[in-house]
Amino acid sequence: MAALRRDSGSLPRMQYEAEIAQMIQGLLASAPFDTEMAAADLESWLERPKDPKMGDLAFPCFRLSKVLRKAPPQIATQLGEGITETMLSAAGLEKVVVAGPYLNFYVARAELAGATIPAILDGPFLARRDARGEKVMVEYSQPNTHKAFHVGHLRNASLGDSIARLLDWVGNEVVPVNYIGDEGTHVAKCLWHLRTQFQGEIPTTHRGEFLGEQYSTATELLSLDTLTRAPRPGVLVAEVVSCAPHAEEPKWHVAEVRLGGETVTVVAGVGGFAAGNRVAYAAPGQRIAGKEVGVVKRKGVLSTGMLLSEAELGISDDNETIAVLPADAAVGEEVAEVYRKDGALPADVKVLDEFRRRNAEVSAVLQAIESGSGEIWEQWKETKDWSMDEFKRIYRWIDSRFDHDFFESELGEESKALVREHLGTGVFKESEGAIGADLSEYGLGFCVLIKTDGTALYATRDLALARRKFDEFGVDRSLYVVDDAQTLHFQQVFKCLELMGYEQASKCQHLGYAQVVLPDGKMSSRKGNVILFSQLEERLLSKVREEFLDKYIGDWPQEEIDEAAHRIALATMRYGMLNQVNSSKIIFDLDEWSARSGNTGPYMMYAYARTRSILRQVGEVDSGSVDWALLDHELESDLIGFLADYPRNLERAAEQLLPQIVCTYAYELSKKFSRWYKECSVMHAETEALKATRLQLVDATGRVIQHALSLLGVATIERM
RNA sequence: GCGCCCGUAGCUCAGCUGGAUAGAGCGUUCGCCUCCGGAGCGAAAGGUCACAGGUUCGAAUCCUGUCGGGCGUACCA
Numbered sequence: 001m002a003a004l005r006r007d008s009g010s011l012p013r014m015q016y017e018a019e020i021a022q023m024i025q026g027l028l029a030s031a032p033f034d035t036e037m038a039a040a041d042l043e044s045w046l047e048r049p050k051d052p053k054m055g056d057l058a059f060p061c062f063r064l065s066k067v068l069r070k071a072p073p074q075i076a077t078q079l080g081e082g083i084t085e086t087m088l089s090a091a092g093l094e095k096v097v098v099a100g101p102y103l104n105f106y107v108a109r110a111e112l113a114g115a116t117i118p119a120i121l122d123g124p125f126l127a128r129r130d131a132r133g134e135k136v137m138v139e140y141s142q143p144n145t146h147k148a149f150h151v152g153h154l155r156n157a158s159l160g161d162s163i164a165r166l167l168d169w170v171g172n173e174v175v176p177v178n179y180i181g182d183e184g185t186h187v188a189k190c191l192w193h194l195r196t197q198f199q200g201e202i203p204t205t206h207r208g209e210f211l212g213e214q215y216s217t218a219t220e221l222l223s224l225d226t227l228t229r230a231p232r233p234g235v236l237v238a239e240v241v242s243c244a245p246h247a248e249e250p251k252w253h254v255a256e257v258r259l260g261g262e263t264v265t266v267v268a269g270v271g272g273f274a275a276g277n278r279v280a281y282a283a284p285g286q287r288i289a290g291k292e293v294g295v296v297k298r299k300g301v302l303s304t305g306m307l308l309s310e311a312e313l314g315i316s317d318d319n320e321t322i323a324v325l326p327a328d329a330a331v332g333e334e335v336a337e338v339y340r341k342d343g344a345l346p347a348d349v350k351v352l353d354e355f356r357r358r359n360a361e362v363s364a365v366l367q368a369i370e371s372g373s374g375e376i377w378e379q380w381k382e383t384k385d386w387s388m389d390e391f392k393r394i395y396r397w398i399d400s401r402f403d404h405d406f407f408e409s410e411l412g413e414e415s416k417a418l419v420r421e422h423l424g425t426g427v428f429k430e431s432e433g434a435i436g437a438d439l440s441e442y443g444l445g446f447c448v449l450i451k452t453d454g455t456a457l458y459a460t461r462d463l464a465l466a467r468r469k470f471d472e473f474g475v476d477r478s479l480y481v482v483d484d485a486q487t488l489h490f491q492q493v494f495k496c497l498e499l500m501g502y503e504q505a506s507k508c509q510h511l512g513y514a515q516v517v518l519p520d521g522k523m524s525s526r527k528g529n530v531i532l533f534s535q536l537e538e539r540l541l542s543k544v545r546e547e548f549l550d551k552y553i554g555d556w557p558q559e560e561i562d563e564a565a566h567r568i569a570l571a572t573m574r575y576g577m578l579n580q581v582n583s584s585k586i587i588f589d590l591d592e593w594s595a596r597s598g599n600t601g602p603y604m605m606y607a608y609a610r611t612r613s614i615l616r617q618v619g620e621v622d623s624g625s626v627d628w629a630l631l632d633h634e635l636e637s638d639l640i641g642f643l644a645d646y647p648r649n650l651e652r653a654a655e656q657l658l659p660q661i662v663c664t665y666a667y668e669l670s671k672k673f674s675r676w677y678k679e680c681s682v683m684h685a686e687t688e689a690l691k692a693t694r695l696q697l698v699d700a701t702g703r704v705i706q707h708a709l710s711l712l713g714v715a716t717i718e719r720m
Numbered sequence: 721g722c723g724c725c726c727g728u729a730g731c732u733c734a735g736c737u738g739g740a741u742a743g744a745g746c747g748u749u750c751g752c753c754u755c756c757g758g759a760g761c762g763a764a765a766g767g768u769c770a771c772a773g774g775u776u777c778g779a780a781u782c783c784u785g786u787c788g789g790g791c792g793u794a795c796c797a
Contacts, residue, residue: 050740060739065777072777102740144797185796287794291721408797434795443723448794458797485791487724514725514790522790548759580733584726585790592732598745599733606759614756652736664734667744674760683756698756720759 015115016107017043019091020057024103027082033068048645052638055097055104056112062101072101079103109637113628113697116644120700125647126707133172137469138164140481141400144181145387146190148212149394150530151588152516152523158577158713159513160481161400162659165711170654175473178402179465180391182384183409186215188366191379193218196361208390209532211383222358227351230280230313230339232288237329237338238281238307243274248299253322255307257281260332267296267303272321278329279322280308288312315339370412370455394533398570399713406468408461415464416456419449427499437496447492462493463500470504477507479657484512484583511657514585516577523588531588540569543594548602548720564717568602571714575601578712579663599667604709607670608716610677611702618683618695625689626696635676636694639701642672646704650711659712666708673701 021043028035042059049058061072061079068075080098088096094108119125140160143149160176168174193214203210224231238257246252246267253271256263259281266281273279283305286293293306311319313335329338340351368376395401419435422428428437428449435450449460469478480490490510497505517523523530544565552561576593580586593600631640646665653661682698685691706716 044737047736047739050743054740058740062739062777100740142797181797291793432794436794445723446794451795453795455795457795483791484725486797488792489797512725517790584733587732589732592746600745602759603745606757610757610760617756649736656736660734661736664744671744675762677756678761681756719757 016057016092016105017046020046020059020093020105023083023087023091024059024079027079028064030082032078035067037064037067049102049104052641053634054099054102056107056641057105059103059105060101061103073098076101076103107641109632109640110629112644113631113640116640117628117696117700120643120703121696126703128169129171131171131173133167133170134476135173135175135474136167136477136479137175137177137473137475138167138479138481139177139179139406139469140164141395141402142179142181142482143387143391144184144186145208145384145391146187146211147181147215147387148209148530149391149533150523151533151536152530154398154533154536154573155513155516155577155586156481156483157395157398157400158574159511159582159659161398161713162574162578162662162711163479163481163511163657165713166650166654166657166659166662169711170651175403175475176401177404177406177469179406180388180408182387182407183369183412185362185366187380187384188362188369189218189222190215191369191376191383192358192362192365193221194383195365195376195379197221206390206534207383207386209534211387212532218362222355222362224336224351224355225314226341227344227355228336228340229315230335232280232282232308232313232335233352233355234286235280235282235288235308235313235335237278237325237331237333237335239331240273240275240277240279243271245271246299246301252298254301255279257307258331264304265302266305266307267298267301268307268322270309270319270321273307273324278325278327278331280313280325280335282306282308313339397537397566398573399715404473406465411461411464412456415460415462416450418464418467419456419460422500425500427496437492437499439492439495442495444488444492444495447496449496459489459493459496462489463496466493466497466504466508467502470507478504478509480508480510482510482512484514486510487512511582513582516586516588518588536573536590537569539590540572540594541565543590544568544572544602547594564720567715567717568605568720571601571605571709573601574713575604575663578659579667581660582658599663601714602720604666604670604705605714605716606720607673608702608705608709609718609720611673611698611705612718614677614682614698615695615702618691621692621695622688623692623696626693627689628693630687630690630693631697633676633680635672635679636697639672639676639697642669643700643704646708653711662708662711666705666712669701669705669708673705 018039021039024042025037025039027033028037045063046057046059049055059079061075064070064075065072076098080096080103083096088094092108092111094106096106097104116125138160140163141153141157143153164174164176190211194211197218198214220226224233236259238259241256241258241263243253243255246254251270253268253273255266255268255273257266257279282288282293284293284295288306288308295302295304297303307322309319309321310316310323313323315323325335325338334352336351336355345351345354365376368374369380371377419428423435428435431438431446433452434448436446436448438446440446447459448457449463450456466478469475482490487510490508494505494508494510497508515522518529518531520529545561548568549561549565572590572594576588577586579599594602631637646669649661649665653659677698680694682691682694685694709716
């Protein structure tokens with residue numbers, strides 16, 4: 001970002017920073033210090049005092065004390081004594097005050113206002129910076145077709161879009177792209193349900209959401225949980241032949257259990273069972289609670305497989321004892337069958353048979369989709385458009401833009417070929433029937449790329465996609481705006497690229513963020529507590545109309561009211577989604593976001609509308625009488641100083657990929673503005689010159705608020 | 721088990737590459753419309769910065785450990 005700072009050298013505040021740094025550098029070079037320091041370092045130590053009364057820029061002397069071996073306040077005093085009137089005025093400074101270990105510089109108000117306000121109104125202050133940056137691709141949104149678009153997706157869309165706008169403003173060439181999940185199991189599940197289970201009529205509107213419902217019902221029907229309380233396929237009922245505490249570790253229990261014919265020895269970590277009991281047994285090779293069951297030697301006893309607790313079976317929270325099953329459970333039977341749910345299936349149909357039958361049907365649908373022709377494939381094409389149409393409508397509503405759409409379905413074959421290409425080079429290898437990269441030496445585990453059945457995965461496609469981004473689009477940097485939960489996925493993908501010899505891997509960056517949760521917990525389609533986009537839109541609009549706009553019915557043109565409703569609703573949503581650091585989760589609370597007061601989108605829009613209202617009402621004044629020296633009120637100084645600081649905030653936000661910084665700035669600016677105009681009337685200013693000068697400040701403030709909001713993806717309105 | 725993220729006022733959150741007395745909003749209490757829009761402004765009350773060590777002139781911020789909450793951890797995306 002150093003280039004940016006050089007670039008914006010003509011902007012007000014930067015000038016002072018450089019001047020002060022040089023001044024201090026000069027003082028340090030001569031007696032009594034005689035020390036050479038880099039001006040750039042000194043400049044970077046400058047900070048903005050907490051209290052505007054303490055000046056515009058502060059130089060802390062703490063770090064110098066180490067070099068000079070003097071106490072910070074002493075250094076500050078000596079530096080302060082060295083600063084002369086001429087030095088100050090040459091730098092455009094009014095005064096300097098020694099405050100303990102700090103040197104507080106006061107910028108001459110009239111000059112700062114004169115350098116800042118006209119630059120905002122007619123100059124380069126708000127203009128996009130020169131395009132000296134990189135070509136950066138920002139991938140975001142990534143919705144799945146055949147699934148619902150809900151409020152969780154809106155954090156991603158708001159963040160990605162705002163990041164793209166910020167990076168563009170600081171001078172990068174930004175290519176915003178979408179990556180559509182149009183292929184895969186979720187699509188097959190949806191179509192499976194539509195074809196074999198759905199009875200009703202297909203609606204003519206909101207067909208994207210309709211598909212989402214099909215998918216979510218399908219998920220339920222295809223989940224073992226809905227058929228049994230113990231959804232652990234492959235875990236069988238075993239009879240305990242003998243059981244005794246381990247000789248050295250009495251907490252452990254060594255048991256002989258019988259499954260049909262054979263008998264095995266198992267060491268269990270806990271007890272609570274006895275000979276004659278029926279227990280749940282998982283054979284080696286299975287995965288229970290994320291761990292693979294194996295054959296291990298525990299203090300001299302060879303243990304084959306494991307016995308499960310009720311917690312591991314999923315039937316209770318108890319993990320202190322081994323689950324004891326009903327005495328009539330048949331040995332060798334699946335536990336899923338033992339705990340089958342009443343009424344879920346006809347009595348003569350086995351839980352696992354039905355489960356496997358349904359999933360086999362889904363697999364058949366999946367293969368048909370990927371075959372590239374046929375009736376199911378045609379239906380896939382058609383339904384995919386239903387979702388795409390809905391996405392387009394949503395993006396129009398939230399005002400997000402993409403230069404290109406990637407589709408998962410166009411990357412499958414390409415990605416598999418890419419893996420095969422590198423199979424011989426030793427980067428990838430076969431393991432347990434699958435092909436992938438062993439990244440355990442990097443602490444990233446094993447990354448499967450080709451499944452046992454020969455099909456590709458999400459990570460596989462991301463390899464091909466990353467290459468395309470650089471090779472076909474010629475970008476310098478590639479940003480992935482994706483949920484935090486996928487951090488490991490991207491670490492694996494980027495590491496694979498690196499191992500494949502792809503240098504651009506280092507130019508790939510995952511921008512993670514935490515999830516959106518509801519006040520009463522996590523959103524999940526299974527709990528049925530997701531808020532769909534259409535529901536949000538409806539709730540937002542009706543709330544905004546009721547709170548802000550209904551009183552204008554009959555007074556304003558209807559089109560203006562409708563447009564205002566849309567913009568305020570969008571501001572409410574966008575601001576709520578962005579006014580938080582990326583790493584912490586957002587509690588979705590519509591009531592709080594749309595509150596008529598406080599740190600919300602509508603508040604900022606209101607502040608902007610007020611600037612416009614003042615401009616309209618004061619009307620034309622003689623701008624020739626503008627005199628910046630007249631802006632001498634304390635609140636005016638504060639406001640001007642804050643305006644001058646705007647670009648610096650944007651640079652920080654772009655550097656940290658954090659739009660929240662822009663939110664905070666916009667809020668503080670609006671707050672300062674409200675406080676000021678309450679105190680200093682424009683219309684009733686004592687003189688025409690003061691009125692004209694204040695009017696310029698109002699205009700400039702409005703422009704900056706509007707600009708900040710535009711980077712958040714929010715459009716202002718002229719009155720509200 | 722291992723890894724990542726989070727833990728700041730009753731609630732929701734800021735706190736810039738360590739720096740001056742830890743800040744907002746909501747809620748609570750109290751003021752302010754003969755004055756450019758009260759959708760606003762001002763004030764008050766409210767904090768052992770999860771806990772314990774350490775580094776430093778200085779720690780909410782950096783390091784180590786502990787405790788809470790969330791997520792991830794080979795054939796889902």
